[in-house]
Amino acid sequence: MSLALWPATASEQAAHIDGLFTGLLVVTGLILLLVAGLLLLFCIRYRRGTQAKRGDLPEFLRRDVELGWTAATLFLALFLFWWAGTLELRASMAPPEALEIHVVAKQWMWKARHPNGAREIDALHVPRGEAVRLVMTSQDVIHSFYVPAFRVKQDVLPGRFTEMWFRPTRTGEYRLFCAEFCGTQHSRMGGMVTVMEPEDYASWAAAQPQEQDLPGEGEALFTALGCAGCHAPASAVHAPVLQGVYGRMVHLADGRTVRADQAYLRDSILQPQRDVVAGYAPIMPSFAGLVDEADLQRLVAYLQSLRGEAAR
Ligand code: HEC
Ligand SMILES: [Cu+2]
Structure with missing residues (x-):
């Protein structure tokens, strides 16, 4: 059993997001340690009655320290911006060959429609290893399509198409939630995303009642x-x-x-x-x-x- 606070990691995006999350945790943790450590050190060293030297720092040291930490935090901030920014960009651009699935949300269900016409409600079957692009809209109020195991969440609006894509990396069943309060049954609006091997997905899709595309x-x-x-x-x-x-x-x-x-x-x-x-x-x-x-x-x-x- 993995730590229950950490959801399953079942998409390419999830691995990247977890990397970013861990990275931020480490960076902020190190800064916390540094600041808390210095605080403790100075508390002890400059406590009342010690012989430690007090007064202004020499001019050159003051300037170097100031320049040093300003530059260091600037580069750190730019680096974090670049890291999170590239992830965000990747998440917004679906590869052109992505499988396009249409999703319509309504109070209180998710309806999905596959390229071959197969339909499902409160369930979504997707092939492992392939990019899947969801083109979503709502029939009534704002909903939000959220699959924690994929680390993706996208608002679904009436009168507009919003898109989202992911590439599942592990077969299995993962919970789908509505993440935008949308009425009395909001908490029950959800379903299961089933990630299947591509050949299983193909036979599943073919076995669904065929309708016009x-x-x-x-x-x-x-x-x-x-x-x-x-x-x-x-x-x-x-x-x-x-x-x-x-x-x-x-x-x-x-x-x-x-x-x-x-x-x-x-x-x-x-x-x-x-x-x-x-x-x-x-x-x-x-x-x-x-x-x-x-x-x-x-x-x-x-x-x-x-x-x-x-x-x-
Ligand atoms: C009465 C005639 C008429 C009917 C009926 C009509 N259209 Fe049009 N449509 C036009 C004209 C004229 C234009 C160009 C002027 C404009 O953009 O409004 C146009 C523009 C468009 C455009 C933009 C085309 C472009 O080159 O950018 C789309 C898309 C379109 N119509 C789709 C539809 C659809 C779908 C329907 C049916 C639901 C429909 N039209 C019904 C006359 C019509
Ligand atoms: Cu909802």
């Missing part, structure tokens, strides 16, 4: 909601062709240029008047209230899948 459902919605009426290449309406829209730089009517990421696509559907594409009339109606979170994810997944054919 996310982009496929998005495509159906795209037609059902009338998007295609304006955006189909043959349409009589002057609207942008959406092939390859994901990731391209879009010039807007107000002169700004933005990258069409997931947030942009989402806003295009909910608030089309906000970022009007240059050269087009602001005629696209808002679909806010008409599509719910799950539908938005489907639509955005469909738009993302429209790669290939190059932009105009």
Whole structure:
């Protein structure tokens, strides 16, 4: 049994975070020892009645000591900043080949959806050794996806996608918590993350009831909601062709240029008047209230899948 206060270490990130934590503990511990040691030493040496020499230090010593400790703490602080900063950056950038799993939070459950369409609730199966990227959103209030064994935690917000990634390193079952108070059943909002060997994960995913994939459902919605009426290449309406829209730089009517990421696509559907594409009339109606979170994810997944054919 390991020390119960220290959670299992089951992801690459967890090992790095533990390293940083231990490093900070050692550095602050050494400083504590140094300060407490000097304090004790001076208390004894300069106690009332001793013959120890008192009075000002010689000028050169005063300057050297001052310069020395200022420089030393500066470099120490910069080093700690660099260490924690690189970890933070790594944690924010998922490798491009990462497995993308969509997560929707609602009072009071976690719903996950795998690339092949497999769904699960309050459970998440992931392959060991592979990067996993979670694209998350909430249907109601703010929740927070927290897996202590992976040392990852990310708020999940309504009306927005937040992302998080990890690379599990050990098979097993690990607790998933909601770490943001979200209502009366908050404390029960959680589940299990199961890390499996990649081949076990593959057979698990294949054994789940097969449904249409996310982009496929998005495509159906795209037609059902009338998007295609304006955006189909043959349409009589002057609207942008959406092939390859994901990731391209879009010039807007107000002169700004933005990258069409997931947030942009989402806003295009909910608030089309906000970022009007240059050269087009602001005629696209808002679909806010008409599509719910799950539908938005489907639509955005469909738009993302429209790669290939190059932009105009
Ligand atoms: C009435 C016609 C019309 C309908 C219906 C419509 N759009 Fe649009 N859409 C436009 C026009 C015109 C623009 C360009 C002006 C703008 O950005 O508002 C646009 C812009 C967009 C953009 C940004 C494109 C770019 O190149 O950056 C996206 C994404 C988009 N629409 C998706 C959709 C989706 C998804 C639906 C259905 C839920 C939809 N549209 C329904 C007319 C329409
Ligand atoms: Cu919650």
